Amino acid sequence: MSELIDILSSAGLWAAVLRIATPLIFGTLGALLCERSGVLNLGIEGIMTFGAMAGWLAVFNGADLWTGVLIAAICGGIFGVLHSVLTVTLGLSQHVSGLGVTLFAASFSYYIFRLLVPVAGTPPTIEAFQPIAIPGLSDLPFLGAAFFTQTPPTYLAIILALVMAYILFKTPLGLAIRMTGENPHAAEAQGINPMVIRFGCIIVGSAMMAIGGAFLTLSAFNSFFPTMVQGRGWICIALVVFATWKPSRALLGALLFAFFDAFQFRLQTVLSGVVPYQLFLMIPYILSIAALAFMARRARVPQALMQPFRRGER
Amino acid sequence: MRFERREQRTLFLVIAPPIIAIFAALFLSGLLIALAGAPIFEAYGNLIKGAFGSRLAITETLTRTVPLILTGLAAATAFRAKLWNIGGEGQLYIGAIAVAAISSQFLTGVPGIIQIPILLIGGAVSGMMLLLIPLWLRLRFSVDEVVTTLLLNFVAILFVSMLIDTVLKDPLAFGWPQSVPVDDEAMLPRLVSRSRLHIGLIIAIVLAVVTYFIQSRTVFGIRSRAVGLNATAANFAGVPLGRTLTIVAVVSGGFAGLAGAVEVMGVQSYVTTELSPGYGYSGIVVAMLANLNPIGVIFAALFIAAMFVGADSMSRAMEIPTYIADVTVALSLLCMLVAVFFTQYRIRK
Numbered sequence: 001m002s003e004l005i006d007i008l009s010s011a012g013l014w015a016a017v018l019r020i021a022t023p024l025i026f027g028t029l030g031a032l033l034c035e036r037s038g039v040l041n042l043g044i045e046g047i048m049t050f051g052a053m054a055g056w057l058a059v060f061n062g063a064d065l066w067t068g069v070l071i072a073a074i075c076g077g078i079f080g081v082l083h084s085v086l087t088v089t090l091g092l093s094q095h096v097s098g099l100g101v102t103l104f105a106a107s108f109s110y111y112i113f114r115l116l117v118p119v120a121g122t123p124p125t126i127e128a129f130q131p132i133a134i135p136g137l138s139d140l141p142f143l144g145a146a147f148f149t150q151t152p153p154t155y156l157a158i159i160l161a162l163v164m165a166y167i168l169f170k171t172p173l174g175l176a177i178r179m180t181g182e183n184p185h186a187a188e189a190q191g192i193n194p195m196v197i198r199f200g201c202i203i204v205g206s207a208m209m210a211i212g213g214a215f216l217t218l219s220a221f222n223s224f225f226p227t228m229v230q231g232r233g234w235i236c237i238a239l240v241v242f243a244t245w246k247p248s249r250a251l252l253g254a255l256l257f258a259f260f261d262a263f264q265f266r267l268q269t270v271l272s273g274v275v276p277y278q279l280f281l282m283i284p285y286i287l288s289i290a291a292l293a294f295m296a297r298r299a300r301v302p303q304a305l306m307q308p309f310r311r312g313e314r
Numbered sequence: 315m316r317f318e319r320r321e322q323r324t325l326f327l328v329i330a331p332p333i334i335a336i337f338a339a340l341f342l343s344g345l346l347i348a349l350a351g352a353p354i355f356e357a358y359g360n361l362i363k364g365a366f367g368s369r370l371a372i373t374e375t376l377t378r379t380v381p382l383i384l385t386g387l388a389a390a391t392a393f394r395a396k397l398w399n400i401g402g403e404g405q406l407y408i409g410a411i412a413v414a415a416i417s418s419q420f421l422t423g424v425p426g427i428i429q430i431p432i433l434l435i436g437g438a439v440s441g442m443m444l445l446l447i448p449l450w451l452r453l454r455f456s457v458d459e460v461v462t463t464l465l466l467n468f469v470a471i472l473f474v475s476m477l478i479d480t481v482l483k484d485p486l487a488f489g490w491p492q493s494v495p496v497d498d499e500a501m502l503p504r505l506v507s508r509s510r511l512h513i514g515l516i517i518a519i520v521l522a523v524v525t526y527f528i529q530s531r532t533v534f535g536i537r538s539r540a541v542g543l544n545a546t547a548a549n550f551a552g553v554p555l556g557r558t559l560t561i562v563a564v565v566s567g568g569f570a571g572l573a574g575a576v577e578v579m580g581v582q583s584y585v586t587t588e589l590s591p592g593y594g595y596s597g598i599v600v601a602m603l604a605n606l607n608p609i610g611v612i613f614a615a616l617f618i619a620a621m622f623v624g625a626d627s628m629s630r631a632m633e634i635p636t637y638i639a640d641v642t643v644a645l646s647l648l649c650m651l652v653a654v655f656f657t658q659y660r661i662r663k
Binding site for chain 2: 311
């Protein structure tokens with residue numbers, strides 16, 4: 001019991017919560033934006049992988065870290081265009097298109113990585129983002145070390161969640177996006193072009209997913225290796241449901257989720273040898289499934305989610 | 315530019331998409347091969363030689379086809395009823411570890427004629443159990459099964475990893491994490507001597523043909539299609555939704571579990587966490603390339619197996635990463651989606 005209290009009262013745990021949550025916040029917000037406009041983007045897992053690879057590769061070749069983030073975002077946007085053409089222009093099955101984008105983006109990123117980075121015993125590394133202490137706040141006892149000594153992308157993720165909540169619920173653009181997700185025909189009657197809204201949301205959302213992936217290689221770790229995304233994209237898709245399609249709740253959901261992840265990791269070291277470590281690693285996935293089961297019925301799904309919009313066709 | 319639904323689809327429009335998709339994917343991958351600085355035609359020459367160029371190459375390709383037919387059937391049967399089973403990979407691993415466990419713990423020394431059927435059924439049942447969880451969540455809590463089946467893949471592989479680290483660990487494997495092997499009697503007979511090709515190929519093809527007839531000639535076949543086309547309408551017309559989806563899940567999960575069982579009993583004899591190079595996910599591509607037709611699955615699986623075996627030898631001969639096979643497979647899925655679309659719609663200015 002005292003060990004549990006030790007874990008919970010260490011600033012390291014809470015600092016880790018924010019670190020683990022960052023890629024999830026980016027990914028969840030990206031997926032949320034797509035779904036608010038009515039399109040499920042299962043390309044997320046592959047887009048995160050590609051973002052992780054592209055951002056890392058740019059920095060490895062001499063770009064600075066923010067340029068790496070930008071390149072990851074642009075690559076994500078390009079995959080967003082691909083997903084948009086398939087699901088919006090052609091109106092194909094959003095499930096299968098998304099899986100196709102994931103399979104393509106992931107294998108393509110491995111291919112490029114293998115092609116451009118020679119095989120070595122230890123994977124090559126870069127100088128990753130360093131934590132920045134926020135002046136004043138970081139001097140607070142405990143809280144400073146836990147919450148105000150993070151790398152810049154983490155602060156960016158939190159700001160992004162607030163900005164997105166504002167745009168979605170307080171601006172005409174947000175209204176247009178939500179309307180397109182609820183009823184594209186009604187939106188069109190109001191002079192909104194649902195196709196354009198959906199294209200825009202998918203491209204911007206995919207860019208956010210790629211930034212989430214890039215966080216892994218540019219901040220959390222300093223190298224890229226295949227399968228490093230480890231289902232984080234799928235967890236984000238589950239978190240969108242858990243967040244009931246609201247950015248502020250997405251932020252809370254990602255933090256809650258990251259808390260369990262950070263906690264299980266520390267519990268592992270305490271209980272090593274007693275309980276197989278794999279049981280702990282299962283926790284994030286099982287939690288996501290439980291969260292889905294818990295929230296699926298209560299959540300109000302965007303009514304036009306997964307319905308292709310074709311002008312003049314119902 | 316607008317799209318207009320075609321009234322009729324000629325036979326050509328049904329057969330052409332997979333062929334066009336495969337060539338389009340090979341063309342796009344060719345650009346990537348050129349990016350690697352290799353001559354494209356020589357590279358594809360090496361690929362074809364690697365997949366079909368010798369007796370060994372052909373039997374290897376066919377050996378790889380077996381699990382792909384089964385995971386392809388798993389996806390095809392489920393997708394037909396719009397049950398999005400993306401969990402083939404996890405179900406495959408559960409089927410595999412079940413076979414290793416049952417054979418090594420309970421059936422050691424039992425003659426193959428009895429043991430093999432028990433194990434095949436055991437593997438299939440284990441795979442289907444894993445799919446019944448997301449199905450139950452869908453029917454009970456309306457949870458979208460795409461995400462749950464995907465997430466369960468990770469859980470299943472971690473579960474297998476745990477078992478081969480602990481209770482099922484092979485003490486003779488020098489600390490390497492691999493399961494105890496299945497009993498010698500459990501190994502599937504060879505189909506061709508001096509090769510790894512086993513009778514799993516016959517089993518898979520027979521199952522594909524049987525599935526085809528069940529889907530086209532039985533009440534269940536029609537019901538599963540009706541549920542896929544419009545679940546609400548089907549339910550209204552008296553199709554028992556829950557029961558039909560449950561049978562579909564049992565069949566689909568069973569195929570995926572069987573893929574794992576056959577891979578262990580036919581090829582590996584033990585389970586590691588590297589048993590499957592993504593057979594479960596490739597099965598989705600197989601199903602889509604086959605346009606969900608069980609007979610088509612056989613040929614689509616052959617294409618994908620040839621890509622993987624051929625790419626291995628191509629990458630040994632030339633400096634091209636083996637991931638090119640995965641890229642081509644993914645591209646063929648995307649091209650297939652677009653190709654099928656244009657068989658259903660025409661462009662109207």
